[in-house]
Amino acid sequence: xxxxxxxxxxxxxxxxxxxxxxxxxxxxxxxxxxxxxxxxxxxxxxxxxxxxxxxxxxxxxxxxxxxxxxxxxxxxxxxxxxxxxxxxxxxxxxxxxxxxxxxxxxxxxxxxxxxxxxxxxxxxxxxxxxxxxxxxxxxxxxxxxxxxxxxxxxxxxxxxxxxxxxxxxxxxxxxxxxxxxxxxxxxxxxxxxxxxxxxxxxxxxxxxxxxxxxxxxxxxxxxxxxxxxxxxxxxxxxxxxxxxxxxxxxxxxxxxxxxxxxxxxxxxxxxxxxxxxxxxxxxxxxxxxxxxxxxxxxxxxxxxxxxxxxxxxxxxxxxxxxxxxxxxxxxxxxxxxxxxxxxxxxxxxxxxxxxxxxxxxxxxxxxxxxxxxxxxxxxxxxxxxxxxxxxxxxxxxxxxxxxxxxxxxxxxxxxxxxxxxxxxxxxxxxxxxxxxxxxxxxxxxxxxxxxxxxxxxxxxxxxxxxxxxxxxxxxxxxxxxxxxxxxxxxxxxxxxxxxxxxxxxxxxxxxxxxxxxxxxxx
Numbered sequence: 196x197x198x199x200x201x202x203x204x205x206x207x208x209x210x211x212x213x214x215x216x217x218x219x220x221x222x223x224x225x226x227x228x229x230x231x232x233x234x235x236x237x238x239x240x241x242x243x244x245x246x247x248x249x250x251x252x253x254x255x256x257x258x259x260x261x262x263x264x265x266x267x268x269x270x271x272x273x274x275x276x277x278x279x280x281x282x283x284x285x286x287x288x289x290x291x292x293x294x295x296x297x298x299x300x301x302x303x304x305x306x307x308x309x310x311x312x313x314x315x316x317x318x319x320x321x322x323x324x325x326x327x328x329x330x331x332x333x334x335x336x337x338x339x340x341x342x343x344x345x346x347x348x349x350x351x352x353x354x355x356x357x358x359x360x361x362x363x364x365x366x367x368x369x370x371x372x373x374x375x376x377x378x379x380x381x382x383x384x385x386x387x388x389x390x391x392x393x394x395x396x397x398x399x400x401x402x403x404x405x406x407x408x409x410x411x412x413x414x415x416x417x418x419x420x421x422x423x424x425x426x427x428x429x430x431x432x433x434x435x436x437x438x439x440x441x442x443x444x445x446x447x448x449x450x451x452x453x454x455x456x457x458x459x460x461x462x463x464x465x466x467x468x469x470x471x472x473x474x475x476x477x478x479x480x481x482x483x484x485x486x487x488x489x490x491x492x493x494x495x496x497x498x499x500x501x502x503x504x505x506x507x508x509x510x511x512x513x514x515x516x517x518x519x520x521x522x523x524x525x526x527x528x529x530x531x532x533x534x535x536x537x538x539x540x541x542x543x544x545x546x547x548x549x550x551x552x553x554x555x556x557x558x559x560x561x562x563x564x565x566x567x568x569x570x571x572x573x574x575x576x577x578x579x580x581x582x583x584x585x586x587x588x589x590x591x592x593x594x595x596x597x598x599x600x601x602x603x604x605x606x607x608x609x610x611x612x613x614x615x616x617x618x619x620x621x622x623x624x625x626x627x628x629x630x631x632x633x634x635x636x637x638x639x640x641x642x643x644x645x646x647x648x649x650x651x652x653x654x655x656x657x658x659x660x661x662x663x664x665x666x667x668x669x670x671x672x673x674x675x676x677x678x679x680x681x682x683x684x685x686x687x688x689x690x691x692x693x694x695x696x697x698x699x700x701x702x703x704x705x706x707x708x709x710x711x712x713x714x715x716x717x
Contacts, residue, residue, distance in 0.1 A: 223248050224293075226257045226321040228311055231302070237268075241302030242284070244316065246293040247323060254291040254405045255299070256364055257321065258283040259314040265307030269546045269585070273301035274365075274377060274594055275554075282311075283403075285365060287592070288376050288634070304546060318360075318404040332408045333358040333400035336366065336381075341396055341416030343384070343565040348598075349394060349416045350384045350565045356400035356408060364403045369410065370396055374634055377594075382564035384596050389638065390717075393417045429533055429567075430677070430717035432456045432497055433709065434647070435684045437482065438472035439697070443685050445496070446488040452687070452709030455494030458535055458680055459486075462498060462525060463505030467512040469521040473505060477525045486529055497569065498525060501537035509552035510542055518555040526563055534559075535601070537571040543582040553593035560596060567598035569645060569678065574602035576616045578623030584631075591631060599677040600628060601645030608655045613648070614663030618670050621646045625674075638675065645678035646671070650686055650708050651699025660701055664711045671715050679715050681708060 225245050232239045246252040261267070261280050273284040285291075290299040314321035338354035356363050367375035368383045371394055376383060388394060394417075397410040435443050435457050445457050459482070465473050475481040477498075486496050500522070501507040512518040526534065536556075542548060560566050570590065572583035579587070579602065587600055602624050604617035621644055629640050646667060648659045664681075671679050681687070690705045691698040699708075 223319075223323045224252055224255065224316055225323045226255075226314060226316040228314070228321075230310075233308070237305045237307060239302060239304050240310075241300050242314075242321075243298050243300045244286075244293065245298040246295055249295055251295065252291075252293040252405065253407055254286055254401055255293070255317055256283060256285045256403050256405065257301075257314065257316055258403075259311035259321075261305075261307070261311060262309035265305055265309035268304045268306050269550050269589060270303035271301065271588065271592055272299070274379070274592065275303075276379065285377065288367075288374055291377070306547070318402075330404075330406060331359045332406040333363050333402050335408045336398045336400055336411050339396070339398055339411045339414045341394075341414050344416060344419050348384055348386045348388055348565075348567070349396075349418060350382060351396045351398065351414075351416075352382045352564060353398050353411070355381050358400070358402045360402055360404070362403065363400045366398055366400050367407070368396055368398050370394055372397075375399075379594065380561040382561070384560075384565055384567075386567075386596060386598055386639075386642070388418050390418050429456045429495055429497060431679050431712050431715045432458045432533075433681045433684045433687070433712060434458045434460045434499065436460055436696075438474070439685050442482070443688075445485045446492065448684055448688060448706070448709070449489060449492060449494060452684075452706035453713035454684075454709045455489070455492060455713070456496065457489065457494070457684065458497040458499050460499045460683075461502035461505065461537060462500045462508075463502065464508045464511035464521075467508070467517050467521065469500075469508060469525050477528050480528050483529060495532060496529075497533040497535045498529060498531055499535035499537050499571070500525075501539065501542065501571075503537075503539045507536075507538065507542045507548070507552075509548040509555070510545060512551070515551055515554045515558070518551055519558050522555055522559050523562060526559065526566065532565065533567045533569070533598075535569045535571055538583070538586055539573060539603075543572065543580070543586055546585075549586055549589045550593075553589040553595060556590060557594040568595060569599035569601050570597060571601040571603060571645075571647065574604060574620045574624060575607060576611065576619040576623065578620065578627045584627060587628070587631060597643065599645040600624060600643055601647055601678060601680065603649075603682075604646050605649035605659070605682065606654050607657070611657075612663075613653070613657050613659045614666045617646055617648050617659070617663065617667050621667075621670065621674075621676065641674045642677045644674075644676050645680065646676065647680040647682060649682045651701040651703070652695060654695065658701060661703065661707060661711060664708055668711060668715050675717060679712055681712060684709065 230238045276283045333356045336353040336356045343350035369375040395413040395415045399410045400408045604620045687708045
């Protein structure tokens with residue numbers, strides 16, 4: 196289920212205001228729960244945090260227990276951590292500061308009908324009681340460094356702070372004195388940065404009672420020049436169907452086309468186990484010799500999970516722990532810097548697997564600082580579908596630092612020019628992402644946009660030709676898109692007429708599209 200529409204959200208807000216006590220009555224912050232809709236197997240619920248005190252509230256944390264048989268599914272406008280049946284929701288970067296009398300609302304969709312119990316707000320009672328007198332902030336984070344520079348990202352790392360409660364709830368990272376980003380680990384990767392540019396970062400710690408330490412001294416780092424990443428550029432990374440027969444050779448393709456980097460497709464699920472197209476175990480480092488050769492030539496690879504065929508791991512694995520274990524095994528087997536998640540069909544509209552994937556990816560990124568994650572999603576010329584947009588929101592709200600949102604500009608099943616439609620889809624996706632990331636500049640949001648057309652004849656019979664490819668490359672150079680790709684490299688190599696899985700069915704020379712796309716460097 197998606198977030199409430201503006202009208203429903205307005206009615207919900209009005210209901211919560213009726214149920215919540217007046218801010219001045221409590222004299223301290225409160226958190227009030229309400230169900231906006233219910234059904235036989237669950238409900239949609241929300242808490243409204245109201246600052247009834249006389250001073251500004253600089254952050255909030257609401258925690259509660261749910262009875263057996265009830266769990267949180269998709270959620271919004273908060274960051275979630277879970278320990279068994281105990282749930283803790285913390286503010287996002289945009290709704291943590293509440294002036295006296297102000298309020299913020301977050302919500303979720305539940306599986307099960309049990310309601311929250313033992314609610315605490317910043318360590319005290321949700322009805323406005325004392326937080327136990329905890330007014331001592333955590334220590335200031337030390338050992339702050341800025342490294343792992345690319346042309347568009349920097350990774351900040353620090354030594355964990357300490358708190359008198361025994362646990363630091365999280366950290367806030369401010370770039371160049373701007374609005375801080377909240378993280379739970381001891382690293383943060385800032386993406387969408389400008390090449391050859393210096394940025395400064397400060398970090399502070401917060402405890403469960405909302406006490407914040409002073410900021411650490413500012414530490415600076417500088418992005419690299421050009422449009423490349425460590426181990427080679429991935430601004431152009433066409434897909435390779437690694438399940439084609441005979442197995443494609445990426446090094447041979449790179450030599451013939453000029454493309455230096457590729458997206459390897461697809462890892463799917465055999466039960467709750469990662470497998471290459473249900474045939475080879477990535478733990479055995481299948482095809483790593485090809486990856487090593489690509490890296491030796493100055494390129495790199497993305498490994499893509501999902502696709503239109505088979506079962507995506509998030510649907511096959513029943514827990515965040517088991518899903519994380521599979522993702523982590525693949526990253527370790529190939530020493531990956533880039534991973535892609537091609538979410539199509541029923542997988543985009545399955546709230547449980549969407550939430551599970553988002554939480555597993557946030558954990559994966561914490562375990563591998565600097566790991567760059569892309570989501571590949573269906574698109575129309577008007578933008579991402581509602582389900583696809585919800586996948587992005589879920590990842591954002593779980594704390595995933597998305598590198599690229601890659602739109603599949605293909606198979607529209609309508610009478611439009613497919614070259615124009617790909618450009619329009621990119622522009623529409625930019626507008627959608629800008630609304631999801633209002634704190635980012637236009638350049639930063641464009642750097643999050645990726646576009647992947649289908650070469651030649653699409654499944655719906657419409658054509659994407661060489662002129663369309665040149666049009667997209669020119670647009671990408673003007674806007675500095677995060678990535679260009681295409682489906683699929685063996686079809687470009689074969690340059691034939693025949694079955695769509697192996698031929699483009701338009702006049703072309705071998706690797707003609709690859710040579711066009713290879714000119715894009717970010």
